[in-house]
Amino acid sequence: MDNPSKIVENGITYSLGDFDGTTMHYDFYRILEYLEVKGKLLYGEEFKIFKIDRPLIRKLCAYTINDSKAAKRYGISLQKGVLLNGPVGCGKTSLMKLLRYIIPGKPTYEMIPSRNVVFSFNHLGFKTVEEYGDSGSYCFDDLGLEPYGRFYGKDANVMGEVLLSRYELYRTTRGRLKTHITTNLNATELEERYGNRVRSRMRELFNLITFDQNSQDKRFYLK
Template identity: 60%
Template sequence: MSKPQPHIIQEGSKQYSLGELKGSELIYDFDKMLVYLNAKGKLLFGETFKTFEEDRDILFKLCNYFIGDEANCKKFGIDVKKGILLSGPVGCGKTSLMKLLRHIVPHQKPYKIIPARNIVFGFNHVGYKTLEDYGNGHYFCFDDLGVEPIGRHYGKDCNVMGEIILSRHDLFLEYHIKTHATTNLNAQELEKRYGNRVRSRMRELFNLIAFDKGSGDKRK
């Protein structure tokens, strides 16, 4: 039985190589990864999808994080043990990249991408069980963190995502379970939204990778 080759990805009848094996070491090739990401992006999001040259640095950081290249990540101040908090203006492509990048590491446990507002709507409907559902051992990426409404169940208000982040922080410390998120907010806005205690936990939970403030809306 042949060994699995994590750098060879089959999409339909086409095969993509993301690098090459040199002895027992896998050497990834960033340009080959971009070729695959563009092809996979078209399959996921339609023929108009493309990666942008202006996002090359962000993509390079994210690719190195996902493949676990500790040497390159160290240069960028990225801790491969933590999750990713991908921030940037509305429409810059945060959600699409988080949906896309998990496909370059098919051998790793995938994470589910859940809009934060949907979690709050779930809390409003079923209550505190929602906090348990997302404070467990599954892998999640919380999308659009910080713009969700305050939760309310039977007249009681709850900062739902703040509570979930505290639970995810405990999971990270005890079981090394990662959490990812995307946000349009900056550090000060996140602290205002969730408070200093949650913001402090977020620093331990996430690597912050940020798009340039001037990144345009790619959905236009």
């Protein structure tokens, strides 16, 4: 049986915890070490994880590894997706990309820039809403920064339509197919952008996890 506690990167084995043959016992500080190593491989040697972000990363790791006890302690539902909110440059996108690597072999979500969904809609119309709304697990990146869509002269709030479809998917699959989001917008701004109907469903769809407003701008470290 493969040992899920071990991950090999460039010939070096990293341990994320201990595996007793049936159950994986994760260690947060070992996960943190691996995330920094993987971050350097993906984003360059300047990448680093800041101490101020550790409480948030701890919550996200508990969610990712499906730790029900920790999730309950943090008030997180393992059935819902994650809405990761924070200021520009705080590292939302890079963190959501990294978290996909800590469980080897587990099916994971695909990172999709929200603007790409709109660009697809402009060419293909509502087929795009069906594609992203009715199947798969996705993290829609930079929600709220995408333009409005336009197809055959008709304007559409494309991501709003996708989120409504994802809500129905959440209900029918009981959270098996996850929806995640990164955004700079707060709750009021999201409601202004997508309307009260979408906002109310987002409360059911997502665990809101927010970066500290004093979190450092990390764009220098993600070149």
